[in-house]
Amino acid sequence: MGRFLLRRAVNYLILVFLAATMTYFIAGTALEPIVNYLSKHPQPPMATIHNLLRAQNLDPNTPIVVRYWHWLTGVLQGNFGLTYNGDSVAAEMGRRIFVSTELLFLATIISAVSGVAFGAWNALRQYRPSDKASTVISYAILATPTVVIAVTLQTFDNWMGSPIQYIDLYDPSAHGAVAIVLSNLEHLILPTLTLWLIQVTLFSRFQRSTMLDVLQADYLRTARAKGLTYRQAVLRHGLRTAVIPVMPLLVYNIILLFTGATFTEIIFGWHGMGEWLVTSIQNNDVNATAAIGVFTAGLVLVAGLVSDLVYAALDPRVRA
Amino acid sequence: MTTTDASTLSQVEEPKVRRSRGRGALLVRRFARNRLALVGLGILVLLLVGAYVLPSFLPWSYTQNDWNALGVAPNASHPFGTNHPGVDMLALTMRGLQKSLVIGLVGGPLTTAVAALVGASAGYFGGWVDRILMWILELMLVVPSFLLLAIIAPRLSHGTWLIFVVVLAAFGWMITARVVRSMTQTLKDREYVLAARYMGVNPMVIIVRHILPNVASILIVDATIQVGAIVLSETGLSYFGFGIQPPDVSLGTLISDGEPDATTSPWMFFFPAGFLILMGLCTAFIGDGLRDAFDPTAAGAKARVKKAKGSSDQEPMVELASTSIVVEEGTAS
Numbered sequence: 001m002g003r004f005l006l007r008r009a010v011n012y013l014i015l016v017f018l019a020a021t022m023t024y025f026i027a028g029t030a031l032e033p034i035v036n037y038l039s040k041h042p043q044p045p046m047a048t049i050h051n052l053l054r055a056q057n058l059d060p061n062t063p064i065v066v067r068y069w070h071w072l073t074g075v076l077q078g079n080f081g082l083t084y085n086g087d088s089v090a091a092e093m094g095r096r097i098f099v100s101t102e103l104l105f106l107a108t109i110i111s112a113v114s115g116v117a118f119g120a121w122n123a124l125r126q127y128r129p130s131d132k133a134s135t136v137i138s139y140a141i142l143a144t145p146t147v148v149i150a151v152t153l154q155t156f157d158n159w160m161g162s163p164i165q166y167i168d169l170y171d172p173s174a175h176g177a178v179a180i181v182l183s184n185l186e187h188l189i190l191p192t193l194t195l196w197l198i199q200v201t202l203f204s205r206f207q208r209s210t211m212l213d214v215l216q217a218d219y220l221r222t223a224r225a226k227g228l229t230y231r232q233a234v235l236r237h238g239l240r241t242a243v244i245p246v247m248p249l250l251v252y253n254i255i256l257l258f259t260g261a262t263f264t265e266i267i268f269g270w271h272g273m274g275e276w277l278v279t280s281i282q283n284n285d286v287n288a289t290a291a292i293g294v295f296t297a298g299l300v301l302v303a304g305l306v307s308d309l310v311y312a313a314l315d316p317r318v319r320a
Numbered sequence: 321m322t323t324t325d326a327s328t329l330s331q332v333e334e335p336k337v338r339r340s341r342g343r344g345a346l347l348v349r350r351f352a353r354n355r356l357a358l359v360g361l362g363i364l365v366l367l368l369v370g371a372y373v374l375p376s377f378l379p380w381s382y383t384q385n386d387w388n389a390l391g392v393a394p395n396a397s398h399p400f401g402t403n404h405p406g407v408d409m410l411a412l413t414m415r416g417l418q419k420s421l422v423i424g425l426v427g428g429p430l431t432t433a434v435a436a437l438v439g440a441s442a443g444y445f446g447g448w449v450d451r452i453l454m455w456i457l458e459l460m461l462v463v464p465s466f467l468l469l470a471i472i473a474p475r476l477s478h479g480t481w482l483i484f485v486v487v488l489a490a491f492g493w494m495i496t497a498r499v500v501r502s503m504t505q506t507l508k509d510r511e512y513v514l515a516a517r518y519m520g521v522n523p524m525v526i527i528v529r530h531i532l533p534n535v536a537s538i539l540i541v542d543a544t545i546q547v548g549a550i551v552l553s554e555t556g557l558s559y560f561g562f563g564i565q566p567p568d569v570s571l572g573t574l575i576s577d578g579e580p581d582a583t584t585s586p587w588m589f590f591f592p593a594g595f596l597i598l599m600g601l602c603t604a605f606i607g608d609g610l611r612d613a614f615d616p617t618a619a620g621a622k623a624r625v626k627k628a629k630g631s632s633d634q635e636p637m638v639e640l641a642s643t644s645i646v647v648e649e650g651t652a653s
Contacts, residue, residue, distance in 0.1 A: 022468075144593075
């Protein structure tokens with residue numbers, strides 16, 4: 001098991017390295033940070049622009065390979081360079097990871113638990129009206145872009161007379177720590193609801209189909225035969241087995257959401273990693289884009305390892 | 321149920337020439353049994369016809385501005401209202417629907433084709449080819465695809481949507497390819513494949529003629545699901561301005577344009593959004609019906625047996641057919 005994990009880890013590390021390299025080369029050649037200076041009024045002299053860009057390792061006159069090497073040696077020492085407006089990329093990333101974590105923490109926990117529970121419940125009530133209705137609704141939600149879900153929630157809120165505030169992290173007129181925390185929690189409601197709707201649909205569909213397979217299994221009948229009640233048998237022998245195949249999906253989705261909650265973050269004004277992914281490209285910010293590339297690839301690596309570990313923890317057959 | 325079983329049996333006993341037609345008829349009948357799938361197909365055809373035929377009957381084209389009606393709510397002359405520059409929303413939505421439908425209907429099958437080719441080659445050749453292809457596949461899964469799409473797509477396509485679709489397909493084939501590969505591995509030692517190989521048939525010909533037809537069912541279902549996936553990623557990219565570029569219009573760009581006014585002028589946002597959801601629902605239902613048609617052991621088929629025994633419920637069951645949504649969803653929340 002240990003050697004297996006180690007080999008996976010090494011393989012993932014090489015993949016992450018290549019993915020980050022690819023991102024840097026594509027971002028470095030396609031994005032044009034020089035535009036940020038050319039659009040300034042008054043426009044600085046060209047020599048100054050190139051000097052400024054060279055100082056940030058962004059000068060298009062320097063060969064991309066040289067820039068890449070400079071960037072790579074910096075990254076290996078923990079230095080991700082500067083953003084387009086001169087801040088440290090690493091500091092900005094730290095701040096944004098914090099914001100994303102706050103946004104995602106509740107949403108992911110609630111969706112994982114309720115998704116598994118809801119899927120299992122639907123499987124137990126297969127072909128009943130509740131199951132049929134939730135099937136059609138899940139199709140509708142899966143066919144809906146996140147933008148539409150988020151904006152629909154906002155519109156509903158406005159029609160109801162705005163009982164829930166949702167713009168930015170908290171109400172700027174709130175005074176005192178308690179008021180700010182409460183306002184912050186209120187502002188979490190709609191984005192959490194958006195993320196929850198999408199995630200819970202996905203998780204519950206998968207949980208439902210794995211649970212349906214398990215409910216037919218012989219060992220569940222054996223468990224009943226040895227005297228367990230239906231409830232005990234389903235919970236202890238059914239659900240536990242049915243959760244295992246859903247675990248990788250859960251882990252991957254939750255971890256990749258760190259840069260994947262782009263739409264939710266932008267629409268609700270949360271300045272997290274997902275928003276940065278889009279704004280860094282719009283601002284021609286090569287260093288930030290490359291850093292996000294490293295971070296996302298790293299997330300895939302972590303997700304892969306965590307899902308292997310969870311799988312091993314839940315499934316005794318893998319541990320052996 | 322018994323009547324269908326009997327008719328299938330009688331078809332099997334018919335002469336050879338009729339039998340191949342019998343399979344097609346059987347598939348059609350199984351598909352038609354799933355009522356939601358039929359409805360989905362009907363609506364999709366309606367959408368397709370409407371998107372291409374309706375605009376020529378409308379008094380306003382999507383390039384005209386009605387200067388007397390800037391941003392008005394739905395009324396008799398503008399059933400979907402107009403946007404701020406006074407363009408008729410119905411004409412715009414139909415124009416956007418055209419583009420989104422074409423993108424989905426070209427991009428979905430294209431994604432599946434790439435997946436089929438890569439997966440079948442990896443599975444059939446094995447060895448180094450397999451290792452290299454699978455390694456590329458894993459790399460593509462690790463690469464931040466939304467980020468790269470956002471950088472590449474607008475610069476590569478320069479307003480031509482066809483290249484945009486190719487780029488979308490290039491980032492969406494991985495999961496299906498893995499499934500096709502494992503299916504190919506079980507197929508490649510079958511007698512007919514071995515016979516073809518020993519006769520010296522070109523390996524690519526074997527793949528196209530003997531391997532792919534045997535995984536056709538999963539490919540067809542996957543192609544329908546990919547239609548929805550491609551349209552969703554198009555919408556996402558267009559929302560940020562990385563997708564379809566003006567003067568082209570898609571449902572994604574319309575949703576993006578209408579978003580700031582969604583609460584005050586809902587018609588600018590919710591009409592395009594509604595058509596997008598309708599389209600996605602239809603493809604999902606069709607994919608579901610196709611899967612039931614090709615795979616009688618799937619949950620949908622079992623459902624009907626159960627129903628015939630007791631329950632009076634006649635509505636057909638649907639089951640999520642998609643495993644490919646998973647990855648998309650990770651980057652598209």
